[in-house]
Structure formats: C-alpha cells, structure tokens
Amino acid sequence: MPKNRFSSIDIQALVYDLKNTVLGMRVTNIYDINSKTYLLKLAVPDKKAFLLLESGTRFHTTDFSWEKQDVPSVFTMKLRKNICTKRLEGVRQIGVDRVVDFTFGTGPVEKHLIMELYSSGNLILTDADYTIIALIRTHAYSEEDIIQVGAVYPFHKAKQFNPITKESLTEILNKGAENEEPLKQTLNTKLDLGSELTEHCILDSGVDYNLKPQKAQGYSAEIIDKLYASLKKGETVFTGDQVFEGWIVLKDTSKPAASRKDKKGKKPANEKPKDDKKTEEPTTKTEAPAAESTGAQPGSSDQNKAGSSSDPQLVLYEEFIPILYNQCKNSKTLHFPSFNKAVDEFYRKQWYQRRVRAHTQPNNSFFFLFFFFLMIRRPPRSTLFPYTTLFR
Numbered sequence: 521m522p523k524n525r526f527s528s529i530d531i532q533a534l535v536y537d538l539k540n541t542v543l544g545m546r547v548t549n550i551y552d553i554n555s556k557t558y559l560l561k562l563a564v565p566d567k568k569a570f571l572l573l574e575s576g577t578r579f580h581t582t583d584f585s586w587e588k589q590d591v592p593s594v595f596t597m598k599l600r601k602n603i604c605t606k607r608l609e610g611v612r613q614i615g616v617d618r619v620v621d622f623t624f625g626t627g628p629v630e631k632h633l634i635m636e637l638y639s640s641g642n643l644i645l646t647d648a649d650y651t652i653i654a655l656i657r658t659h660a661y662s663e664e665d666i667i668q669v670g671a672v673y674p675f676h677k678a679k680q681f682n683p684i685t686k687e688s689l690t691e692i693l694n695k696g697a698e699n700e701e702p703l704k705q706t707l708n709t710k711l712d713l714g715s716e717l718t719e720h721c722i723l724d725s726g727v728d729y730n731l732k733p734q735k736a737q738g739y740s741a742e743i744i745d746k747l748y749a750s751l752k753k754g755e756t757v758f759t760g761d762q763v764f765e766g767w768i769v770l771k772d773t774s775k776p777a778a779s780r781k782d783k784k785g786k787k788p789a790n791e792k793p794k795d796d797k798k799t800e801e802p803t804t805k806t807e808a809p810a811a812e813s814t815g816a817q818p819g820s821s822d823q824n825k826a827g828s829s830s831d832p833q834l835v836l837y838e839e840f841i842p843i844l845y846n847q848c849k850n851s852k853t854l855h856f857p858s859f860n861k862a863v864d865e866f867y868r869k870q871w872y873q874r875r876v877r878a879h880t881q882p883n884n885s886f887f888f889l890f891f892f893f894l895m896i897r898r899p900p901r902s903t904l905f906p907y908t909t910l911f912r
Contacts, residue, residue, distance in 0.1 A: 522771075522870065523839035526578060526637050527714045528616045529757060530859070533764035533842035534580055535620065537860040538611045542569050542581060546607050547624065551588040552596045556641065556656070559586060562608060571608075573633075575656055576641015579620060580863045595643070598654040602631050602645060614678040616712050616758065634673060646673055681712050681758055686748050693747075697738040704729035707747075716845055717754050723846035725750035757843070764842040766862025770852040771836035836873075840866045 526534075545562035552558050553572075559582075560571040572582045592600070603624040610623035618637040625631055630648035635641075644655040650673045660666040665674040682688075696706030704722060708715045722729040725746040733739055756762065841848060842859040856862040 522837060523866075524577065526618060527716060528613075528618060528712075529714050529717055530840075530842060530863075531613050531618055531620060531637065532758065532762075533766075533859040534863065535611050535613050536762070536764050537858050538571075538581070541860070542571060542608055543611065544607055544609075545569060546605065547603050548605075550592075550596055550599045550604065552593050553586050553588055555593065557586075558596065558599070558643070559588065573635060573643060574641075575635070575643050576637055576639065578637075578863065578867065579635060580860050580867075582864050582868075584864070584868050595654060595656060598645060599633070602653065603633065606631065614675060615680040617678040619678055642667065644673060650675070679712070683759070684711065684748070684751050684755060686744070689748050689751065690744055693739045693744060697733045700732060702729070703727065703731040707751075711751070713751070713754055713758075716841065716847075717757065717843070718751075719847050720843070720845040721750040721754040722747070724753070764859045766856035766859035767841050767844055767848070768854040768856070768862050768866055769838045769841065769848050770854065771838040772852065773836060835869075837866050837869050 542562050545564050545568075547560055548563045548568075549561040550558060551561070556575040556577075558573045560573065562569045562571055569581050570583075571579070572586070573579045606625035606629070608622065608624060609626055609630075610621070612621050612623075613619070614621060620635045620637070622633040622635070623630065624633065628648065631653075632646045632648075632650060634644040634646060634650075636644070640657065640659075642656050642659070644667065645653045647653060652667070652669050652671050652673060654669065655667065658666070658668045661674060661677050665677060667673070692706060692710045693703075696703070696710075699706075704719060707718050707722065711718055713721065719729060727743055727746055731743075838851075840859070840862045844853070854862075854865075856865065
C-alpha cells in the first residue's frame with residue numbers, strides 16, 4: 521500500500537525545505553480544495569509559490585494546479601481575515617512530534633497556524649499567545665487540555681527528543697532480550713528515530729535486525745557497540761544540520777501477485793502481471809516536471825533503473841523518503857533535488873491514478889435503472905378493481 525502519512529523525519533525534511541524556499545514570502549490569498557485541504561498563495565515581487573496544507577496528511581509547496589472550491593468555507597474566511605497580507609516569518613517542528621507551527625507576521629498582529637499530522641489531523645489558528653481563534657475540529661488530550669476556541673494550545677504535550685546513551689541502549693536491549701523480541705521490534709518501540717531510520721541504522725551496523733537472543737545470553741558487548749555507533753550517527757539527522765534530498769521508491773510490478781495460486785496451491789512460476797490500460801493524462805492540468813514519467817533528473821542512474829516506459833500507468837509510486845535508506849538501496853528509485861519536489865510529484869501521481877481509476881470503472885447506472893423499471897408492476901386495467909375486490 522502506498523505511503524500516505526508523514527513520519528517525524530519527513531516533517532523535519534520539509535521544514536528544512538520550506539525555510540530555504542518560502543520563508544519571508546507574503547500571503548496574498550487562501551483557497552480551500554476540500555474540507556481538509558487548503559492552498560496558501562505566497563508571493564514576493566519576483567516570484568510566487570503555493571503552499572498546500574492537508575490536515576492530518578501532508579504539507580508542501582506545489583507546482584501543479586489543484587481544483588478549488590467555488591465558495592470559500594468559514595475556516596478559509598477566518599484564515600483570510602487573520603493571515604492574508606502577512607509574511608511567513610517562521611516554520612518549526614514541535615519537538616519530534618508530528619506537529620508544525622507556521623508563524624505569520626510579527627509583534628501584536630502575529631498569528632500562528634498549527635498543523636497536526638497524526639490521527640484525524642487538525643489545522644488550528646491562534647494569536648501571538650497561542651490562544652485558539654479557529655480550528656477544523658475540537659478534540660481533547662485530557663480533561664484539562666481541550667483543543668477548542670479560546671483555549672491555549674498545550675505545547676507541553678508534544679514529544680521531545682531523547683538522545684541515546686550507551687546505558688539506555690543496553691537497558692532497552694536487555695529488556696527486549698528478556699521478552700525474546702526481535703531486535704528491530706525492540707528498538708522501534710523504544711527510540712525516537714522512527715521505524716525507517718532505526719532500520720537504516722541497524723542495517724548500517726551490520727547486525728541482523730531479526731536477531732532474537734535467548735533470555736540467558738542477551739546481546740554481546742560487540743553488538744551493543746556496533747548498534748550504539750550506528751544509532752548515534754543516525755541521531756545527527758535530528759541534532760545536526762542535515763541537508764535533505766528526495767527519493768521516490770517505485771513499486772516492483774515485475775513480481776506476480778502473492779494471492780494468486782495455481783490449482784495445486786503453488787504460485788505459478790511464469791506468471792506475468794497484466795498491463796494496465798493506457799490512459800492519457802488530462803490536459804487541464806499544468807505540465808509535469810521533465811520526464812513525467814519519472815520526475816527524475818535526466819541521465820541519472822535512478823532514472824535508468826526506473827525503465828524507459830512512457831506509460832504513466834506502469835510507474836507505481838510506493839513511498840517518498842528524504843534519505844536513501846539502506847533498506848531501499850536495492851529498490852528502483854527516482855531522485856529529486858529536494859524532498860519537497862519528491863512529495864509533490866508523489867501526491868500528484870496518486871491524484872492522477874485515482875482519477876484514471878474513477879473514469880475506467882464500469883458504469884452501473886444503466887443496469888440499475890433497467891432493473892428498477894423491470895420490477896415495477898403493471899397497474900390494473902379497470903379503475904373499479906380495488907372496490908370490486910373489497911366488497912366481493
């Protein structure tokens with residue numbers, strides 16, 4: 521299933537990109553695409569950009585045109601009233617939580633737009649003191665911390681980054697060994713690096729991530745030293761000045777479907793995937809980046825891996841990543857100069873493929889109407905039929 525949620529490291533990579541591209545630009549207009557997705561038009565005298573915010577799912581600048589609602593929603597009008605004509609002064613991630621704080625304007629007119637990217641998501645407009653002015657949905661962290669108009673946003677609930685020490689790592693591994701958990705499961709649930717970066721660090725250390733030691737033995741000092749060195753290296757993504765790029769991992773369509781079996785219950789050895797029907801991309805959209813098809817840099821090794829097929833239906837995107845993780849190095853990937861470009865291309869492709877599937881699905885309305893009229897009984901010929909039946 522394609523990736524549809526941001527991880528903590530994805531958010532950090534996008535915050536890095538936005539700080540280098542749109543910081544200092546002024547909000548000139550705000551549109552709503554649907555009840556959860558909003559488009560902020562940013563501009564300076566020599567350039568403009570569109571910042572797309574989808575509650576609970578994503579945020580990034582976009583180079584593609586998106587269909588907008590004809591009538592703005594109440595929340596859109598609130599945003600226009602409070603942050604239009606103000607500059608985007610800051611973008612920051614709250615701790616290592618999936619919460620982003622956009623700052624518009626300075627001084628007494630300063631406003632904040634807080635975006636929550638977990639659970640059902642939320643977009644929260646606050647003043648300079650983080651008192652909530654408007655929001656998409658009301659929810660509660662606890663009886664005391666309720667997200668509603670007039671309340672102060674509870675930043676103390678955000679998760680903060682805890683650096684790894686050799687003592688804490690040893691303790692985590694020993695507890696995992698007592699429960700006879702695999703190494704990957706043990707570290708994923710206890711560290712703040714996220715599952716993708718944790719697996720990357722385990723592979724970098726050369727230790728088998730499915731390692732499951734016995735209770736009596738535990739992990740050797742050599743394994744702990746290797747893991748500690750690799751995890752501290754991965755920790756610099758959060759603590760250092762990491763320069764992020766972008767990759768899209770392609771789905772391997774050459775493998776037969778796992779659910780299909782022959783009569784004897786074995787998978788057919790020579791099974792080939794069926795080609796999808798070719799469909800041209802709608803011309804109403806703006807042009808895709810060079811090599812639509814791929815979005816990759818011309819002549820790059822990643823583009824050659826992706827194949828030379830010009831049919832966009834044959835290229836399926838699996839996930840987007842800001843670092844080429846060790847677990848993805850053997851997969852086909854597309855490389856982008858920035859993580860923001862990779863995310864924008866990924867969601868544009870997802871949108872296009874959903875539209876194609878909607879247009880190619882069979883239309884059942886004719887069969888429904890035919891069956892409906894077929895079931896309607898023929899009315900009686902005589903107008904006296906009810907009375908004669910009643911008094912017979």
